[in-house]
Amino acid sequence: MNTRENGSAEEPVIRDNRKIDPETGEVREAVKEQAGQPAPAADLASVELATQLAERTADLQRLQAEYSNYRKRVERDRSAVKEQAVAGVLAELLPVLDDIGRARDHGELTGGFAKVSESLEAATGKLGLSAFGTKGEPFDPTVHEALLHSYSPDVTEPTCVEILQSGYRIGERVLRPARVAVAEPEESTSNDN
Structure with missing residues (x-):
């Protein structure tokens, strides 16, 4: 153990090299003085490393975004792809659903076949298939296909007066337009002299 001339033990020397004073939070005078002096080679290397680090960080962020x-x-x-696959399968089942609807209209849908048809319609409903097209609704060329045309005093706008074949859609996507008979208001004959 080292002792001083007066016989007491020598205490360790502590140098505080922090650039900011922890008590006041201000930059210390020694750092302010060094700011005006040219940077030593070690500082240039640290600046170069910091630049490289910033470049690598930017590259990493870009890769993460990509x-x-x-x-x-x-x-x-x-x-x-899933939507297209489901739509493709359901489109192939539309003729079967049409046959089931015709059988139901003629009273031929009875017994076990009725249960099978209910199960099939429930399964297609779970996949998002819904039928549309009702008698009396306004004609919309985006969802209806007019097969027959007539004039009628009973309507005020082009109207579906008969549904020849139901239309089907999945969500907003139309798989098949409803095939309908359309009636328009009769033309007025007031132009006669």
């Missing part, structure tokens, strides 16, 4: 966008695009594509 990956996130890729994941979203793949998920969106999966959803679209």
Whole structure:
């Protein structure tokens, strides 16, 4: 153990090299004085390392954003493929559903076949298939296909007066338009002299 001339033990020397005073929170005078002096080689190396770190961080953030966008695009594509596959299968089942509807209209849907048809209609409903087209609704060329046309004094606008074949849709997507007979208001004959 080292002792001083007066016989007491030598205490360790502590140098506080912090650039900011922890008590006041201000920059210390020694740091202010060094700010005006040229930077030593060690400081230049640390600046270069900081620049490289910033570049690598920016590259990493860009890659993370690209990956996130890729994941979203793949998920969106999966959803679209699933929708198309379901729509394709349901489109193939539409003639079967038409046959079931005609059998029901003629009273031929009885017994076990009635249960099978109910199960099939329930399954297609769970997949999002819904029928549309009702007698008396206004004609809409985006969802109706006019097969017959006539004039009638009973209507005030082009109206579906008969549903020849139901239309089907999944959500907002029309799989098949409703095939209808359309009646328009009669033309007035007031132009006669």
